[in-house]
Amino acid sequence: MTTALGASGAAAQAARPARNPGTPLDLSFLTRVRINKSAVERRATTLVTRRTIKQEWQAAWLLRAVSTIDLTTLAGDDTPGNVQRLCAKARSPVREDLLEALGMAGRGLHVAAVCVYHARVPDAVEALRGSGIPVAAVSTGFPAGQTPLDLKLQEVRRSVEAGAAEIDIVISRSLVLTGDWRGLYDELRAFREACGPAQMKAIVAAGDLGTLRNLALASQVCMMAGSDFIKTSTGDEPVNATLPYGLVMVRAIREYQERTGQRVGFKPAGGIRKAKQALNWLLMMKEELGVEWTKPELFRLGASALITDIERQLEHFVTGRYSAAHRHPMV
Numbered sequence: 001m002t003t004a005l006g007a008s009g010a011a012a013q014a015a016r017p018a019r020n021p022g023t024p025l026d027l028s029f030l031t032r033v034r035i036n037k038s039a040v041e042r043r044a045t046t047l048v049t050r051r052t053i054k055q056e057w058q059a060a061w062l063l064r065a066v067s068t069i070d071l072t073t074l075a076g077d078d079t080p081g082n083v084q085r086l087c088a089k090a091r092s093p094v095r096e097d098l099l100e101a102l103g104m105a106g107r108g109l110h111v112a113a114v115c116v117y118h119a120r121v122p123d124a125v126e127a128l129r130g131s132g133i134p135v136a137a138v139s140t141g142f143p144a145g146q147t148p149l150d151l152k153l154q155e156v157r158r159s160v161e162a163g164a165a166e167i168d169i170v171i172s173r174s175l176v177l178t179g180d181w182r183g184l185y186d187e188l189r190a191f192r193e194a195c196g197p198a199q200m201k202a203i204v205a206a207g208d209l210g211t212l213r214n215l216a217l218a219s220q221v222c223m224m225a226g227s228d229f230i231k232t233s234t235g236d237e238p239v240n241a242t243l244p245y246g247l248v249m250v251r252a253i254r255e256y257q258e259r260t261g262q263r264v265g266f267k268p269a270g271g272i273r274k275a276k277q278a279l280n281w282l283l284m285m286k287e288e289l290g291v292e293w294t295k296p297e298l299f300r301l302g303a304s305a306l307i308t309d310i311e312r313q314l315e316h317f318v319t320g321r322y323s324a325a326h327r328h329p330m331v
Contacts, residue, residue, distance in 0.1 A: 022226030087127035112296035125163035134165035143234035188225030201229035207237030233270035240270025269302025
C-alpha cells in the first residue's frame, strides 16, 4: 500500500517544484497550434476503458487522490465556523480507523490545500496553522472575471497579504474569444507579479471558450505568462471538467515542458464528485505526463463532495460494505 502511494503530507509539500518563470509571448508558435477534435474525444474515451484499477491498488490510488484535493468552499453562506470545520476535515480527511486498517495511521495524510474566497482567507489560515496545508484564494473577480483590472490586482495582493499561499485567478474570456493574445498575456503577467511568492493557478474556464483550439491557445498563453498551474473551470461554466478538456490542457503542458524545460501543474475542477472520476483523472495524468503529475506538487483536484465518496469506497475496501454517506460528513 505505502509503495503505491509514495510520499504525502508535509514531505510532498516540501518537494514543490520551482516556479514557472514564463517566457516571452510567442505569437508565431500560437499560429501553428492545431487540435483534432475527433482524435481528442477518441483518446479521452479509450483512456479510461482500456485499464481498470482494482482492490489494494485502487485503495492506494484513492489515498493518493485525497492528497491532491484542493478542498473547496465557495458559497455565499460561508462563515468562519464553516471554514473551521472544512479545515478540520482537511487535516484529517479519512477516518482514523480506516487509515489504521490500510496501514496508513500516523502517516500525516491530508489534502493539498483549502480553497476559499478572499474574505475567508484569515479564517482558513488560522484554522490550518501548523498543519503545513496552504490556503488558496480564488481571485480576480471569480467566477466571471468581469471587474476592472486594478480591482483584480488589488484583490490578489490583499489575499497574499492575508496569508494565501496560492491564488486561483480567472482569465478574461473575452480576450480569448476575440483573439487578443497580447492582451491576455499582459493581464496574466500583471497577475503573476501581484501574486509575489504565492503560486498562481490560471483558470481558463474551458466551457466558455467555444473551441478546443481556443482552449489549447489559452493554456499556452497562461503558461508563457508564468502560471504555475492551469485549471479547467470555475465550476460555473455550462460544461466544467471533462476528460477531453483535460487531455488538450495536459498535452499543452507536455509541449510547454518540451520547449522550455519548465514543469506546470494541472487542476481539473467542477463536477468532480465520485471516486471513479478521481481515478480517471489520475490515470490520464500518469499516461500523458508520468507519475510525477499524480502528486500534489503538480496535480490538484478541485472538489468538496469528492472526499465523501472516496471515504465510502475506502470503507468498502476495508469492510466489504458501503456505509451511508452521512457517516462521512465533509464538514
